[in-house]
Amino acid sequence: MIEDVGTRRFGVALRTRPRNRALLAGVLAGLVLWQLLSLLVGATTSQGQNVVPPLQQVLTTGITGLSHFYKGGWGPETTLQGAEDSVPLAALAVLQNSLATLVRAWAGYLLAVALGLPIGLAVAAVRPLRQAVSGIAGLLRMLPVLAMSPLFALWFGATTTASIAFVTFGAFWVVLLATANAVNSLPAPLTEYPRTLGLTPLQISIRIVLPAILPALRGALMLAAGTAWACVLASELYGIQSGLGWALNQTLLYTLVDQMVVVAGVFAGLSLASLRLVNCVTGRLTGWSE
Amino acid sequence: MSQSVTEVARAGRWGAIGVLVFWCAWEAVAFFTGKDAVLPGPRVVLWEFQHGFFGDRGLEYLGIRHSDYPVNLAWTLGTAAVAWLIGSALGIVAGLKAARRQWLRDVTEPVLFVFGAVPVLVAAPLFLVWFGAGPLSKLLLVAFYCFVVVGVVAQSAALNIPPTAEEYAATLGLDSKARFRAVVLPAAFPPIVAVLRLALATGISLEVSAELLGSRVGIGRLIAVRAQQGNVAAVLALAITVGLVALVLDLVIRAATRPALRWQG
Amino acid sequence: MNAFEIRGLTVQYQPGITPLKNLDLDVPNGQFLCVLGPSGQGKSTLLRCLAGLLVPTEGVIRAQGKPVEGPDASRGMVFQQDAIPGWLRVRDNVALGSRSTDEQVAHFIRAVGLEGREKDWPRQLSGGMRKRVAIAAVFANDPDILLMDEPFSSLDHLTRTGLHETVLQLWEETGKTIVFVTHDVDEAITLADRIVIVGRGGVRADVPVTFPRPRGENLRMDVDANLLRAALLESLK
Structure with missing residues (x-):
């Protein structure tokens, strides 16, 4: 792109850009701030180490402590069977629970897209039907969805299906x-x-309408992916006995902030990567429009 | 003009019919399921609402001092609304300014980039540990969420204003402060209103779900207890009540912003 | 004093992309100057420099003797795109400028023929009428110089002819300097006192246009006008 030198110097209609440097600096600044905060809280309160654990604690006991989230079945013994906390066991624990969460989030998301797209196309073809569905959705949209996850646990039990x-x-x-x-x-x-x-x-729906609406749909597909990750977290936080959300809930129950931070970090990384993937795929599919 | 009015009326009518059909379908499915404990029909939920509205002795035995709807609704929605106001106001200012000042963009980018994609709910346990089970932890959580969501949209709205609109104002002699007031703010207003409405609905949802995790008062607390009791009808009654109040708040926002959006037709 | 004195104007976006190179030009006060040239040959870049929206890589531009340092109210601009804010009613749009007065606003709304539409939103107007709003806004702001960047290129022939008449009327009434960029030879011959062809970075032709006004459709039959048209088309190639 041509850079409009003058626009920049005179400051008319200036546009800022995202910079990877700033992103990196922000993350580093966050880590430094955390460390300073932990020093400050540790020096002023008796329980400081537990409330804001210093980075070296997060990176040691915060990781090895996760070992007890490994539930066995993959070869090594669990901590309940007498195994010691260790980095490999913690890695297994993270892997096991990440897989559970990933499967739930992606299965739910893909199912929502697989149902939502064709039903949406069908509904849109008949105007009264579209207006009727908008009426229902307008009400459902306002429900506190995240807080309704216990309902699904009541209906389907504390299972992956419920999630x-x-x-x-x-x-x-x-x-x-x-x-x-x-x-x-x-x-x-x-x-x-x-x-x-x-x-x-039918041909028009699949070959013309579907590709034509994809650019407009891209934002919604991203929003739906974000919603899916919020929902999977909510469902695991209340009731289900596996997954990163469950692990997070356990660390809250026993106030293990060092482990909490690590689990939250893994979850954040996975959901960020998933949304990047959705962004990338939808970007490919709508490449013609840009 | 009259064309669009009848069109709006027709959409409203079909919308109402849709809700009615949904209601009947729900009632029918509940009837054929035959188990109120699994899938209570609308009438059972309504009964639960009427009997729980002014409090429930049973819950008071469980140590919940205020079990009536009004107190808990006021608590939950009050906290969420204050958080929404604070977070959104900060988000609008930060987003719009970050689209024009690189240093501010550099500062906000890490936060907006990460939490634009990662559910803020993931930070709820940390906030609970740091700020306690009182309203402050949820207030900060929801405010942070609103800040991020509104900030992202405000920023992209300000980035998407056609440059000629601002250049035109500059050649008419408007300085940068006047351009911000006359061009940037009004041009970004429609998408900001849309995201404000979204942030309110999802912010309330986040508030209630954070209360599920740990709170002494609030609709979320009641939902948690009722879910433990396996009382589906009571959970539905609580959730729907929150949804209806949220709907009223949404209508208020729409009515309040309508005059400022009329230019779009 | 000249409205513009341009000396050694050079704009380089990046190595190899140099739309203007060492351009010199004087524009006397009160002149209606048309800048003609093929697309993508630096016409708009020149106008953006004159407005102060673009800082030249090298060279000096003086407007009324003072160097140009950013956009201000003394040089109004009518853009090619629809630039008027959609959220201001017609009257508020015309009154947007920092120097406009109520009197001027009312006068120029009448002058461009928008009387009775003051309360309309821009979306309720046709493309030609939105251009009229922009023109009224610029005149109501009382600039010394008007810059017009292919303002009518997206309009149909009839609408454009009507707008030409309006602009000429306002020019004769106010006596302001106008620099009008276009790629349409007929438009230039109809409007200008003087036509400058910009291409390959500099001024390639500088032609006075002396046909009596009002010009209008009768220029189509005029032998001299046709000769000028042929010559201009030739030098545009």
Whole structure:
């Protein structure tokens, strides 16, 4: 891109840009701040080490302590069976619970997209139906969704199924509404032209409408992915006995802040990576529009 | 003009019909399930609402001092609303300014980048440990969430204003402060209103779910206790009540901002 | 005094992309100057420099004797794109400028033919009428110089002809200097006192236009006008 030198110097309509340097500096500054805070809190209160553990504690006991989240079944003995806390065992624990969380989040998200897209396309084709569904969704949108995860645990038990169903429930409406709205705002000639070429309604839906709404849908697919990760966390925090959310809840129960920070960090990394992936894939699919 | 009015009326009518059909379908499914403990119908939920509204002796035996709806609603929604106001105000200012000042962008970018994608709920346990089980921990959590969500949208809104709009104002002699007031703020206003509404709905959701994790008062606390009792109808009654009050707040925001959005037609 | 004195104007975006190179030009006060040139040859860059929206890599621009240091109210600009804010009603839009007065605003709304539409939103106006709003706003702000960057290129022929008449009327009434960028030879011949062709970074032709005003459609039959048109088209190639 051509850089508008003058615009920059005169400061009219200036636009800032994201800088990787700033991102890196921000993370470093965050770590330094944490360490300073832990020194300060540690010096002024008796329980300081437990409230804001210093980085060296987070990186040692914060990691090895995770060993007891390993539930066995993969070869090595668990801590309940007498194994000592160790880095390999902690790695297994993180891997085991990350997998559980990843499967739930992605299964729920993909299910929501697989249901939301076709239903959205069908709903959009009939205007009264679209308006009726918007009416329902307008109400459901205001429900405290995250706090309704205990319901799914009551219905499906404390199982992975409950978690997936809850994630799907949370993300489905986002995809459905966005699809219906995107179809509604397509310009009429876009579907009239292929009709003059003799395409059937189903062909038009799949080959014309679906690709045409993808750029408008991209934001909603990202929002739905974010919702899915919030939902999987909520469902694991209350009731389910595995996954990173469960581990996080346990660290809260016993106030193990060093382990809490590590688990939260792993969860943050996974959800960030997942959203980047969705962004990348949808970017590929909509490459023609930019 | 009259065309669009009838169109709005028609959408409203079909929306109402949709809600009615949903209600009937729910009632029918509940009827055929036949187990109120698993899937209570709307009437059972309504009954639960009426009987729980002014408090429940049973809950008071469990050590919940205030079990009535009004106190807990006021607690939960009051905390969420104050947090929303603080977080959103900061988010709007930071987002708009960060689109024009590189140093501020550099400062806000790490926070907005990470928590624009990572659910803020992940920080709830830490906030609970640091700020206790009182309202402060949830207030800070929800305010932080609103700051991030509103900040991200305000920033991209300010970045997407066509440069000519600001250049035009500059050639008419408006200095940068006047341009901010006359161009940047109003141009970014529509997407900001949309995200403010989203932030309120999801902020309340976050507040209630943080109360599930640890709180002495609040709708979330009641939901946690009712869920432990396996009382589906009571959980639904509480969640729907929060949803309805949130809906009223949403309507208030829409009505309040409508005059400022009329130029869009 | 000259409205503009341009000396050695050079703009380089990056090595190899140099739309303006060592350009010299004087624009006397009160002149209607048309800058003609093929697309992407530095016309708009020149105008942005004159407005103060773009800092030249080298060279000096003096407006009324003072060096240009950023955009200000003394040089108004009408943009090619729709630049008027959509959230201001017609009257508020015309009154947007920092120097506009109520009297001027009312006068120029009448002058561009928007009387009775003061309370409309821009979205309720046609493209041509939105251009009229921009023109009224610039005149109401009482600048010394008007800069117009292909303002009518997206409009149909009839609308454009109407706007030409309006702009010429206002120019004759106020006596302001106008620098008008266009790629349309006929538009330039209809409007200008003087046509400058900008290409390959500099001034390639500088032609006075002396046909009596009002010019309008009768120029199409005029032999001299057709000769000028042919010559301009030739030097644009």
